[in-house]
Amino acid sequence: MPKLAVMITRIPPLWLLVFLQTVVSAASLVVEIVAGRMLAPYVGMSLYTWTAVIAVVLAGFSVGHWWGGLMASKPQDTALRQTGWVLLAAALSTGLAVVVLQSIAGPVLGAVTHPLWAIIALCTGAFFLPSLFAGVPAPVLAQIGANTAPDSGRALGALFAAGAIGAIAGTLLAGFVFISYLGSALTLALVALVYVAMALLSFWLAGRLPRAALLASLISLAFAGYALATPSPCDTESKYFCIRTIDVSDRPDAPVNMMVLDHLVHGSSAAHDPTLMYTDHAAMLDALTLLRAPQAGFTSFFIGGGSFSMPRAIAARGNHGAITVAEIDPAVTRTAARDFWFDPASATVLHSDARVALRQNPTHYDIIIGDAFTDIAVPQHLITQEFFELVRKRLTPEGSYLMNVVDYEDNLQTLGAMLRTLATVFPVVEVWVEQRQPVAGARMVFIIAAGTEATPENSFVTRTPDIKRFAALSESMVTRLMARDSLVLTDDFAPVDRLMGLRAD
Known part of the structure; x- marks a missing residue:
């Protein structure tokens, strides 16, 4: 059985x-x-x-x-x-x-x-x-x-x-x-x-x-x-970013490196010329810093380090005051020192969120520069009325706030919202852009300058590395941009992703 x-x-x-x-x-x-x-x-x-x-x-x-x-x-x-x-x-x-x-x-x-x-x-x-x-x-x-x-x-x-x-x-x-x-x-x-x-x-x-x-x-x-x-697609995978360094030069004796964080370029630098900027926004920020600095030996605070191109340029020129950089990712700073010829001894680097750093440190600066991005938009907590009020408190009486903004030629809702918000805090708000005919629907780079006084020039020429002319939008144009809507960005409501819109480009 x-x-x-x-x-x-x-x-x-x-x-x-x-x-x-x-x-x-x-x-x-x-x-x-x-x-x-x-x-x-x-x-x-x-x-x-x-x-x-x-x-x-x-x-x-x-x-x-x-x-x-x-x-x-x-x-x-x-x-x-x-x-x-x-x-x-x-x-x-x-x-x-x-x-x-x-x-x-x-x-x-x-x-x-x-x-x-x-x-x-x-x-x-x-x-x-x-x-x-x-x-x-x-x-x-x-x-x-x-x-x-x-x-x-x-x-x-x-x-x-x-x-x-x-x-x-x-x-x-x-x-x-x-x-x-x-x-x-x-x-x-x-x-x-x-x-x-x-x-x-x-x-x-x-x-x-x-x-x-x-x-x-x-x-x-x-x-x-x-x-x-x-x-791995990353040279370094940090707590915050996938970091890559790409050599974009065609001369081994004069290297030029580009920093990519996640999927976007966040800066480029040349070994042979620390004052040469390779992007429009960096060139505008650098030139406006020199134009709006209230005095020789001006002090500066950078919101975001990236490739540290601008702090490096200011340090290379000399005759400057203290340089402070709030870069949240220590790995980005190490990459800038290793691949982008930034000398960490030339600046005080705070590995902290910029808003936290400004809130905790009562130091006053002649120039504060906002150049932090999450994807293609500025982080929401760095574009609100409350944050701009904090920035104003950390500026010297004649100091200036400069910030990088990306928007689309046929939209400009983000730019308009930031202008309206800044205008509630600063008496003078300007918009700078390359002086050329814009391409319909194209992504555009703007620099907003805010402070108590207007920039002494309404246009300038600088290298990017090609020679380009940049100019301030007219007051009437700035007024029209602000008049498109009534939204003022606050900590409670700052829908920057919606304002930017979803684009195929």
Whole structure:
């Protein structure tokens, strides 16, 4: 008489289910935070980037929860075994996310002209599947906990709380530890390893570990290792930026380097000429600083360092007062010193948010220069009435505030809102731009000068490195720009992303 094979279903203790749910939830939120960091070199880090990431990840979780609910209705050992396979799929898709994103970025950005849809497409292609697979275990574990625990309500509460606690832990670990110390690719490889471990735990709870599962685990880890070996788009991946240095010179004996933070150029410098500016905004800021400085030996405060081209130029000319730079990212400062010939001893560098630095330090400056950008817009907390009032308090009586603004020729809502806001704080507000016929719909660079006195000249010529003429808009034009709307930007409401609008260029 043939023997019957009997499988004894293991009854998992509640604490083990809670542990499994906490770890999977934490891993899934690590992936969500890393997704935003990894998209930045291709589409920047903006409100739209994070909106797309959160939406895509939540969509993946939702589909995963629905699928997990179907699995939860099956016998416990079957549901756990299937959960193990799903977690192996999570490990594989997570480990390959780096390769997938790098592979699809070029075709997607070339085919999808609208930036919002491009962001959603990239995020979906790389991170929807990892989120879907990570969402499957929760309903399965909740069903098992409710069926096996003496108190089903207590079990469900514990498992829901475990999911929330894991999400919190994953978010904090990704933002404060993993990305800073491991980088995006290694973090995802670690998450893939965690998913493999949780998959093996699920198989063990199901009562059997198939050989195919061991093989699939090795394959998942191998692909994660392959992804880890792919070249990173960043020279340095800091807490804040993907930093790259690009040599744009054609003469090895006279190098010119360009700094790219995430996907945008944030400055260029030449080794042989520290006073030569390579962008229109830097050239205008540099020239206006010299024109509006109330005295020789003027003091200056820079909001944002980037390539430190302007602090370097001021220091090279001599006859200046104290130079202070608020650059939030120490890695940017190190890159400027290493690749852009900036001497850290020539300035006081505060690795702090500029608003915090100005609020904490009562020093007064002759010139304050705003040149900080998140994506292509100035950070919201640096364009409000409250911030401009703080700037005014930190200026000497004859001091000036200069800031870089990007807007579109056929829009100018951002420029108008900033002018209206500055006009509530400063008696004189000017707008400077290259003196040429604007191209319809093109992105334009403006410099706003604010203070108690007008600039002594209404135009000037400088190098960018080509010779260009820049001029101030007429008072009537500035008045018309301010009269387009009544919005004054405040800490409570500063919708700069909406004002900039979504553009395909």
